Amino acid sequence: MNEEFAFAKLRAKLFDCELPSPLVLASGPRSFNAASLLEAYKAGAGAVVTKTIRSTLPDNPTPHLIKPSSKGSQNTLFNAEEWSDISWEQWVYQEIPLLEDHPGALIVSVGHTAQDIEKFVEPLVACKTVDMIECVSYSGDSIIPLITAIRSKTDLPILAKLSFNWGSELFSIAGEALNAGCDGFTAIDSIGPALYIDIETGSPMLASEGGKGWISGAAIKPLALSVVAELKKRFNKPVVGTGGVFSAEDIIEMTMAGADAVGVCSAPILYGNEWFSKTLHKLDRWLVEFEYTSLEEIIGYALPKLYTNQISNGLEFNFDPLLCTLCRRCVEVCPYNAREISGIMPRERNIQMSLIEEICRSCGLCSSVCKPKSLTSKIIQ
Template sequence: MADLTTTLFGITMPSPFILASGPLSYDATGLWEAYRAGAGGVTTKTLRLEHAINPTPHMVVPRSSNLRGTLFNTEKWADLPWQQWVEQELPAMQGHPGVLIASIGHTPAEGEVIAGPVAATGVVNAIECVAYTKDTIVGLVRTVRERTDLPILAKLTFNWGDDLYPAAEAALDAGADGFTAIDSIGPTLQIDIETGQPTIGGVGNKAWMSGAAIRPVAQAVVAELVARFGVPVIGTGGIIQAEDAVEMTMVGATALGVCTAPLLRGLEWFGKTHAKLSAWLDAHGYARLSEVRGAALPHLHAVEDTQPLVFAFDPMKCTKCDLCVVLCPYDARTMAGDRPKSPDLKQILDEQRCRYCGLCVEVCKPAALTYGNWPR
């Protein structure tokens, strides 16, 4: 079995998967359950001066089958007082395996009060700073750094748009050692079309989206952070299956944060996905997960590529579904011949109409139509 051992801030974890801050990390019991299920690390709910009172309901799944593995939520931060975390929940984590991350938010004033006592418990390995604005995250990191020598992760959100990377750089300057990327995306709104009613509680019934739908966004952010700053990043957002974990690692993630997958599939997800990830690596000739870390980064293009694509067609694979013809937005493809998987089949491309978008190759399930010069 391939070795999935992962090191974060000098601490060895038996698995790359870290339970992200969320419903499953509600208290020490939840954290221990995640460890026993196979998590290599855990992150507490975000501690604030005022404990949360959540709207109801505050977790719903999308009504569209096209958004499987995705979750909408209006859940807030820790609903236990921060003092209880310091006095009971964190001390109960004594002797924990792997990494224990304490999440603190959302303002410098809160970090000033909470960070010292959290660090003083002696059981926390790192602190994750969470804020809603780029300016606040920098101040929070600076305040926490003044109160502890523990590694600090700045949790970043795609919701900051163009300010994300300047905020990341400023957080490093303020004392952060790495990042958690990304937080959930939103706001979102879902309506039950049978009743016209919203599906989730909260002001305006607007929610935050996590899970499969945000993984490509998370990966773009992780890749950019690793390329720009070269510091540890816990790639978080949309890892549902072992192949997702491989992809997130290939864009440079040091460790893998997960929340939605174990929520929707149960804590046994950790053990099952660990085994499947190890098996994938074995099947592809890798002895350890670290061998694929950052493997995709050298292949990312520094400039835009506009070279026309070259297509290859294998008539013996073609099932004559005609999707490449029907779905071509430019009406550039036609097919000659009627018998599936026959040497008589021919693909005819009108190069004057073709824009080389690649949709025809993407919809060809039997891979009868492929590229001759991509990737490059």
């Protein structure tokens, strides 16, 4: 890793590997070959995951990766990109050897079935420079035999990459994956199938069958967080929390949910590899500001709070008229018309906020939309 980004507070650990930063470049277009992986390490990634290697080459539709332009799709990507378009032979004999002196961890992604990897698993795990294997598959039925096949050939740590698409079976598959010999998880993969339509032409945005593709980025972060927290609680194994991370605050949130390291794919696609260094600087400053000595200290910090049954007796609101901008969002969003506000700017002219308590359901929406934090609420216990 570039010395400039070697922040002591941000060091992370995945199995026995010391990572110079908690950021893991997730499998995707920015991990397409050795040169692109080296670029990510140089920019500040503590670990990198190769694009998924299979025994056959993909046939990607054109186009297969777009940034939806619709309002509300900020920091979201839509793709129908398949696995690596570089052969396993090229990975094993040319690309991976180029990563010999890599500064963090090298995670090789393989998929999608046990049969797929038969030809190359042995030469792959014999590469001294590989630190971990990540198994990815489209279904729970195929990821378990895939893990079993790899475990029979190596003692390297294995991460099972989990998909939110597996619904309620996700956690039983995760348990089976551990029984099959995996050591931790990457959660989550992009989600789909989804569809975007260009309303000027009526055509699908992607050229895949039915225009279907996979969503990644900001839209999936809350789903990723919930899976990471649940995995940590149930199994207490290392987790690379992946999905929708774009800012230092997102990294903190993912870490507090239980992630030991944080995977990113869409952010460096949309903002370039410079994103790593910029975000690590911000993360370091955040830790200083909130007086944490390391990021490691806050792994799983939110978990005890997530799983305690809070008994609530409503919300207690606090209103600071000096912070209010009279934007009226609190009034607009109340479905029950329970909130009223009156007054004129400047603020000193006595802004009045009131609540009709008999019709308020204590949902909390009014205070959550208040940007200047003039209206705040806390749970009455």
